[in-house]
Amino acid sequence: MDEQFDCIIVGGGIAGLSAAMTLARAGATFLLVERGEWSGAKNVSGGVLWGTDLHRLVPNYWEEEDGGWERFVNHRRLTLMDAGGAFSLDFKSDHFDAPPYTGVTVLRSRFDAWLAGKVDEAIAASPKPDESFLATDILVESVIVDESGAATGIRAGGDEFHARCVILAEGVNNLLARQVGLEKEYVPADHVAVGVKEVIRLGRETVEDRFQLRGRSGLTNEFVGAATDGIDGGGFLYTNTESLSVGLVIGMAALRESGRTPYDLLNAFKAHPAVADMVRGGETVEYSAKVVSTGDIRGVPREVYMDGLMIAGEAAHLVLNAGRAIQGMDYAMRSGILAAETALEAVEAGDTSSAQLQRYRQRLDESYVMQDMKAFQGAVHLLHSPHMTGALPRMACDFGREFFTVDNEPTRKATAILRDVRKQHIGLVDFLKLGASAARHL
Numbered sequence: 001m002d003e004q005f006d007c008i009i010v011g012g013g014i015a016g017l018s019a020a021m022t023l024a025r026a027g028a029t030f031l032l033v034e035r036g037e038w039s040g041a042k043n044v045s046g047g048v049l050w051g052t053d054l055h056r057l058v059p060n061y062w063e064e065e066d067g068g069w070e071r072f073v074n075h076r077r078l079t080l081m082d083a084g085g086a087f088s089l090d091f092k093s094d095h096f097d098a099p100p101y102t103g104v105t106v107l108r109s110r111f112d113a114w115l116a117g118k119v120d121e122a123i124a125a126s127p128k129p130d131e132s133f134l135a136t137d138i139l140v141e142s143v144i145v146d147e148s149g150a151a152t153g154i155r156a157g158g159d160e161f162h163a164r165c166v167i168l169a170e171g172v173n174n175l176l177a178r179q180v181g182l183e184k185e186y187v188p189a190d191h192v193a194v195g196v197k198e199v200i201r202l203g204r205e206t207v208e209d210r211f212q213l214r215g216r217s218g219l220t221n222e223f224v225g226a227a228t229d230g231i232d233g234g235g236f237l238y239t240n241t242e243s244l245s246v247g248l249v250i251g252m253a254a255l256r257e258s259g260r261t262p263y264d265l266l267n268a269f270k271a272h273p274a275v276a277d278m279v280r281g282g283e284t285v286e287y288s289a290k291v292v293s294t295g296d297i298r299g300v301p302r303e304v305y306m307d308g309l310m311i312a313g314e315a316a317h318l319v320l321n322a323g324r325a326i327q328g329m330d331y332a333m334r335s336g337i338l339a340a341e342t343a344l345e346a347v348e349a350g351d352t353s354s355a356q357l358q359r360y361r362q363r364l365d366e367s368y369v370m371q372d373m374k375a376f377q378g379a380v381h382l383l384h385s386p387h388m389t390g391a392l393p394r395m396a397c398d399f400g401r402e403f404f405t406v407d408n409e410p411t412r413k414a415t416a417i418l419r420d421v422r423k424q425h426i427g428l429v430d431f432l433k434l435g436a437s438a439a440r441h442l
């Protein structure tokens with residue numbers, strides 16, 4: 001048998017690199033295999049990395065002059081759009097200003113490569129610097145499963161590699177999780193969405209002037225309604241150091257029904273008056289598209305572990321979009337850390353059977369990842385209700401048009417305007433149901 005690692009990690013995205021960092025720090029030996037030319041080469045995100053786990057992995061990361069992140073988020077905006085209007089809920093606060101920041105914008109090709117560099121540094125500083133590796137440009141073809149049904153390694157690049165434990169962190173297109181039988185062959189269309197995104201370069205000064213930013217502060221803006229022409233989904237615009245990430249996430253089933261194409265919808269979104277003013281004069285320097293989980297908990301495999309193997313990150317469909325933010329990268333980070341901690345414990349105990357690895361599921365259940373996924377399922381479904389992309393944004397914009405218009409006519413009170421716009425767009429019973437559902441689930 002070839003040399004046996006403590007752990008093999010498939011995928012050098014956020015989940016895989018977070019697992020690798022945790023193993024390297026603990027002095028375990030591992031092989032991480034990434035199919036891209038470098039970590040990040042094949043990855044797409046909006047993207048805001050939420051939470052403070054990055055500080056846990058790379059303490060005081062913000063002190064580094066040329067770190068892998070773009071801007072910390074201190075200004076958040078949610079915009080309801082109709083064809084010509086945009087009604088926003090806008091929040092900015094100095095409580096966001098001090099590190100550790102609770103949200104940073106990232107460009108994955110840069111961020112993942114930077115994080116991989118940090119893992120390399122941790123390997124070099126570990127007691128066994130010559131026994132762990134980050135291997136790129138290699139596709140893992142299959143998981144080796146022995147006669148007893150336990151995973152014992154991987155096949156990649158025509159070779160076999162063995163380990164006490166395998167972590168699958170291959171992302172949403174989880175072919176290996178399907179191969180070992182933890183994921184169903186067929187993923188229903190309403191468990192996944194299509195994401196399309198452009199990086200639009202404006203230059204640092206323009207980004208800062210246009211969005212009223214200072215130093216490394218940044219804005220996130222999410223959009224619903226006309227952003228996707230009323231099709232199930234939403235839009236986003238995030239500020240990077242000198243560019244914007246602008247894109248859409250569109251429900252797969254709804255997109256298919258609409259007969260529209262993602263790039264056609266993205267072009268229409270960028271041409272909306274509110275967005276056109278933000279992207280004006282910019283140069284598109286990157287275009288990408290990728291599938292993303294919707295956050296429907298039914299998409300999470302019934303089990304995320306088996307003998308000798310665990311699944312982390314979006315390979316296990318660990319994503320939540322309940323209206324406040326798309327959380328996929330932070331879930332990938334936390335689940336990668338938890339899978340690695342479980343692997344360390346199992347290797348130490350000399351037992352990587354499912355009886356031992358079920359601790360991973362327990363850890364996930366105890367963490368905010370599964371707690372939030374369970375608590376906000378109602379919100380996930382509410383977000384996909386046709387009223388959220390139809391009646392509600394139109395009502396908000398009609399209300400805004402009258403409420404904010406001051407002309408030389410008698411002025412109506414807000415309640416009267418509300419009553420009228422509600423009547424125009426949604427029946428009273430549906431409106432009451434929507435309100436009750438929002439109060440219950442958000």
Ligand SMILES: Cc1cc2nc3c(=O)[nH]c(=O)nc-3n(C[C@H](O)[C@H](O)[C@H](O)COP(=O)(O)OP(=O)(O)OC[C@H]3O[C@@H](n4cnc5c(N)ncnc54)[C@H](O)[C@@H]3O)c2cc1C
Pocket residue numbers: 010011012013014015016033034035036039040042043044045046047048049050138139140141169170171172176194195196197247248249289290291292312313314315318319326327328329330331332
């Ligand atoms: C348009 C869009 C916007 C998004 N916005 C946000 C956002 O703002 N905030 C947020 O938190 N999340 C966002 N997400 C979701 C987030 O990007 C993902 O949930 C997150 O990247 C998952 O991380 P991961 O490490 O599990 O998988 P990935 O980042 O997909 O990494 C998987 C890695 O595995 C590698 N790989 C796959 N198969 C193999 C194989 N067989 N052999 C070797 N390597 C392999 C891939 O090359 C890749 O590097 C967005 C997603 C999209 C598409």
